[in-house]
Amino acid sequence: MNEPMADELVRCDDVSLVFDQHTILQDIDVSILRGQTVAVIGESGCGKTVFMKTIVGLVKPTRGTVSFDGRALNEMTLPELTQTRKRFGFVFQNAALFDSMSIYENVAFPIRQNEIASESDVQQRVMQLLSEVGLPAEVAKKYPSALSGGMRKRVGLARALILRPELIVYDEPTTGLDPIMSDVINELILETRRRYPVTSVVVTHDMHTARKVADRVLMFYPRRRLEAGESQVLFDGSPSDLENAEDRRVRQFVRGEAGERLKEISLESSSLSF
Amino acid sequence: MSEGTKAVSRFSTDSPLTRWVTDWGAAVVDGISMVGDITLFAWQMLQWLFTRLPRRGTMLINFYQVGVLSLPVVALTGTFIGMVLAVNSYQQFDILGLESRLGVVINKSLVRELGPVLAATMLAGRVGSAMAAVLGTMRVTEQIDALTTMGADPIHYLVVPRFLACICLIPALTIMADFMGIVGGYFYSVVIFGIDHAAYLNHSRENVTGYDLFSGIFKSFFFGGVIAIVSCYRGFHCEAGAEGVGKAATAAFVYSFVLILAIDLVLNILLDSLYYSFFPRGPSLL
Numbered sequence: 440m441n442e443p444m445a446d447e448l449v450r451c452d453d454v455s456l457v458f459d460q461h462t463i464l465q466d467i468d469v470s471i472l473r474g475q476t477v478a479v480i481g482e483s484g485c486g487k488t489v490f491m492k493t494i495v496g497l498v499k500p501t502r503g504t505v506s507f508d509g510r511a512l513n514e515m516t517l518p519e520l521t522q523t524r525k526r527f528g529f530v531f532q533n534a535a536l537f538d539s540m541s542i543y544e545n546v547a548f549p550i551r552q553n554e555i556a557s558e559s560d561v562q563q564r565v566m567q568l569l570s571e572v573g574l575p576a577e578v579a580k581k582y583p584s585a586l587s588g589g590m591r592k593r594v595g596l597a598r599a600l601i602l603r604p605e606l607i608v609y610d611e612p613t614t615g616l617d618p619i620m621s622d623v624i625n626e627l628i629l630e631t632r633r634r635y636p637v638t639s640v641v642v643t644h645d646m647h648t649a650r651k652v653a654d655r656v657l658m659f660y661p662r663r664r665l666e667a668g669e670s671q672v673l674f675d676g677s678p679s680d681l682e683n684a685e686d687r688r689v690r691q692f693v694r695g696e697a698g699e700r701l702k703e704i705s706l707e708s709s710s711l712s713f
Numbered sequence: 714m715s716e717g718t719k720a721v722s723r724f725s726t727d728s729p730l731t732r733w734v735t736d737w738g739a740a741v742v743d744g745i746s747m748v749g750d751i752t753l754f755a756w757q758m759l760q761w762l763f764t765r766l767p768r769r770g771t772m773l774i775n776f777y778q779v780g781v782l783s784l785p786v787v788a789l790t791g792t793f794i795g796m797v798l799a800v801n802s803y804q805q806f807d808i809l810g811l812e813s814r815l816g817v818v819i820n821k822s823l824v825r826e827l828g829p830v831l832a833a834t835m836l837a838g839r840v841g842s843a844m845a846a847v848l849g850t851m852r853v854t855e856q857i858d859a860l861t862t863m864g865a866d867p868i869h870y871l872v873v874p875r876f877l878a879c880i881c882l883i884p885a886l887t888i889m890a891d892f893m894g895i896v897g898g899y900f901y902s903v904v905i906f907g908i909d910h911a912a913y914l915n916h917s918r919e920n921v922t923g924y925d926l927f928s929g930i931f932k933s934f935f936f937g938g939v940i941a942i943v944s945c946y947r948g949f950h951c952e953a954g955a956e957g958v959g960k961a962a963t964a965a966f967v968y969s970f971v972l973i974l975a976i977d978l979v980l981n982i983l984l985d986s987l988y989y990s991f992f993p994r995g996p997s998l999l
Contacts, residue, residue, distance in 0.1 A: 492858070495862060497858055497861060497862065517866075521864050521866070522864070524861070524862055524863070524864045525863075525864045527862060528862075529858075529859065529862040531855045531858070531859060532855070533854060533855065535854055535855040535856050535858065535859040536856075536859075537851075537856055537859075538850075538856075539774075548863060548865075549863040549864065552863055552864060552865045553863070553864045598863075602863075
């Protein structure tokens with residue numbers, strides 16, 4: 440185990456996760472520095488989302504340690520973990536807004552749950568955040584079912600920011616959005632970073648997002664496709680180096696080339712019997 | 714084929730016997746594991762119950778959904794059950810010349826057994842399935858994960874209010890089912906069959922005791938608790954997709970109903986033993 444660095448916010452040491460006899464993550468050693476924006480890329484099923492849920496303590500690793508600000512999450516008591524979680528913001532893939540609450544109540548929920556604040560304070564913070572994410576004040580009274588996908592994601596971002604987190608995690612922030620709305624979300628991620636001193640982890644398939652918002656990229660590869668002794672993190676570097684990465688699989692992913700996967704898929708299909 | 718070879722093939726991994734043992738073994742292990750999971754789930758809920766109650770607003774919504782919205786359906790089914798009991802029992806009682814005692818059978822059955830079980834069944838069907846579906850949808854759409862990331866405990870926020878609403882309001886629903894059943898039974902016996910009003914009521918008053926009413930209401934607390942815990946558990950452990958939510962809602966009702974009947978049997982045996990140890994000469998129909 441390496442010595443922790445002074446400006447390290449998140450650290451994964453030898454993290455492995457086995458679910459239903461399938462190894463999803465194996466021996467992951469990653470550290471994320473304060474203020475960094477890290478994009479986690481990789482094909483579907485490679486464990487990106489599980490990794491992200493592991494670093495915020497939603498999923499417990501089968502082996503290894505995840506530390507936040509120098510403290511191991513698995514050594515914390517439940518009240519300590521609850522306190523620590525207030526320092527995280529999480530933007531879910533489909534926003535995960537509470538259907539039974541209005542947009543205002545959704546955004547205000549974390550404050551009401553965790554802080555004693557006057558209603559006027561709550562109102563001021565909610566309206567300010569809605570405006571920061573580019574939503575008009577009238578949206579506050581609406582319910583999530585009345586909003587488009589892009590608006591929901593922006594509400595999800597406002598909700599994640601309301602407790603002024605130190606770490607903000609985005610799960611597929613641009614999935615399912617049109618290119619213009621995707622770029623709006625990318626700009627919001629950048630704007631959030633400029634406005635608040637946050638560390639960000641962005642899990643995405645979208646190479647445009649990874650290149651635009653991240654200053655570091657981690658590429659995960661499905662455990663089952665790795666050869667013996669290979670690390671599951673195939674690439675760890677600057678987005679500008681992705682195109683010329685040494686590993687052929689990284690270049691193929693970045694360029695969107697199926698390569699030998701096409702052969703594997705045709706082999707799999709030919710072995711199917713109807 | 715030699716005996717030795719036969720023995721090997723009988724216990725090889727592909728043999729039907731091995732598969733049967735494996736399947737049943739897995740089912741038993743899954744069952745034990747689920748009982749353990751539900752117990753831990755209920756324990757976590759009870760810990761919250763005695764340390765911090767949810768906000769009043771969260772509780773009121775659940776109380777309204779469980780109590781107020783269930784009232785009409787419980788009242789309606791209670792009325793019909795009272796009338797059905799009268800229709801089914803009248804013929805035999807009339808043959809024996811005991812029709813004036815019909816009220817005893819109807820009212821005792823209602824307050825001891827049918828009222829609480831009917832209210833619980835209605836609650837399991839109307840509220841339990843809805844709880845499992847709502848919580849299941851929240852699980853599938855990551856709303857439960859969202860609660861956790863925001864520093865809220867999902868069991869405290871989602872399960873405790875539902876549990877409290879069920880155990881606090883099921884006695885009221887039981888009393889409503891009892892009352893409407895009694896009214897329905899009285900209406901059919903006295904107004905339709907023409908049984909003497911005074912005799913019907915007097916016999917009922919003499920034979921239906923406070924203990925009958927108590928035992929019905931006492932059982933209902935257990936029914937309410939089981940419905941809330943089983944339904945919330947099924948919702949929390951919902952499989953992905955629309956099919957998963959559907960399965961969770963169905964399983965919530967089926968498991969709750971089976972458990973209601975099992976608990977009813979056990980509590981009836983206990984309550985009867987208790988009653989007859991205090992009152993060896995209990996009231997008799999004759």
